[in-house]
Amino acid sequence: MSLGNGRQYLAIPGPSVIPDRVLASMHRPSPNIYSGELIDMVPGIVSDLKAVARTSGHMAIYIANGHGVWEAALTNVASRGDKVLVPATGMFSHGWAEMALGLGIDAEIMDFGQRNTIDMARLAERLAADKSHEIKAVMTVQVDTSTSVRNDVAALRAVLDAVGHPALLMIDCIASLGCDDFRMDDWGVDVMVAGCQKGLMTPPGMGFVFFNDRADRARDVANCVTPYWDWRPRVEPDLFYHYFCGTAPTHHLYGLRTALDMIAQEGLEAVLRRHGVLARAVWAAFERWGEAGPLELNVADAAHRSHAVTSVRVGSAKGTELREWVEARAGLTLGIGLGMAPPGSPEWNHFFRIGHMGHVNAQMVLGALATIGAGMIAVGIEHARGGVDAAAAVVAGAA
Ligand SMILES: Cc1ncc(COP(=O)(O)O)c(C=O)c1O
Incomplete structure (x- = not known):
């Protein structure tokens, strides 16, 4: 069955989630x-x-x-x-x-x-x-x-x-x-x-x-x-x-x-801090999951990682299967592993990206991570347990 009905989260690295306020302000005559x-x-x-x-x-x-x-x-x-x-x-x-x-x-x-x-x-x-x-x-x-x-x-x-x-x-x-x-x-x-x-x-x-x-x-x-x-x-x-x-x-x-x-209204500094915390929450989850099995963040050194997008190496061809599962079954759209391998090659399926840019808050990111956790269980990607807890700890510590 699908559990995807409800609000979709387009967690690709752009276009990003458009706030309702932005959409509403565009809804007007020329x-x-x-x-x-x-x-x-x-x-x-x-x-x-x-x-x-x-x-x-x-x-x-x-x-x-x-x-x-x-x-x-x-x-x-x-x-x-x-x-x-x-x-x-x-x-x-x-x-x-x-x-x-x-x-x-x-x-x-x-x-x-x-x-x-x-x-x-x-x-x-x-x-x-x-x-x-x-x-x-x-x-x-x-x-x-x-x-x-x-x-x-x-x-x-x-x-x-x-x-x-x-x-x-x-x-x-x-x-x-x-x-x-x-x-x-x-x-x-x-x-x-x-x-x-x-x-x-x-x-x-x-x-x-x-x-x-x-x-x-x-x-x-x-x-x-x-x-x-x-x-x-x-x-x-x-x-x-x-x-x-x-x-x-x-x-x-x-x-x-x-x-x-x-x-x-939020303040640019606060916007940047929010992105920093949410990015660290994503990294914490993948670092924990990667303690067992092949899952790995693409960039090893946290100092050189983006606060807007995270590229993940799945270590097998199950990356595409995972993306398709979370989209069809749970309403979460992840980014393809663009540019990491030639389209159509077996390696093309080894990557995905998660966008955490713009109008994104803690519940969206934690929800996306828990959904990825469910998807990994469903499609059989080996990983250590506790990734969502690790992300939640980052959020709790910052908030
Ligand atoms: C860093 C960067 N540069 C350039 C582009 C190209 O932008 P567009 O797809 O809007 O032409 C993108 C698109 O994702 C990007 O992320």
């Missing part, structure tokens, strides 16, 4: 896009997004998903034939590099595998060897959603400074903004890209590029820039219509306004 409330609302959205990114720099909004803002960021700072260096820790860093290659930008990938963060010593060595400063930008992810590796962005800036390399630092915070601590200005990040569909709790469809004056100077000479992706007309437009290079994403803006209000 607003005027030339004058009135919508126009008055956007400057506040821009300043609140900058507060979440902790920057006083510039920001352009695009009607686009994450791939769109990857392209936007690249086209504004790079010319065909320029070199960018991409320290890669999973599928999404590789994805940004491939987009650069597709634009005619020479992306050099330094691959650190699927389970480790960036080796800063190796990166420093590579940058120091670039005496002619051929590398125009170092670009990577803060959190790679495929592997759940979290990279140390402040350390990346420290490496660039120690070597005295002028490359721009470009960071993808699509999975991490509003979930993991990020400080654009303090950490000397020149360009940051984010989307609305994860920590910002809004349906997919809007992307953001944050940039500083240094990056904007690179825009002066970039020959990849095209009219739609050009960030300049979007920053301080003469006409509201030009904010979005055309028709505004009307309902998304209402949803995002509400999501930002919710973040402000």
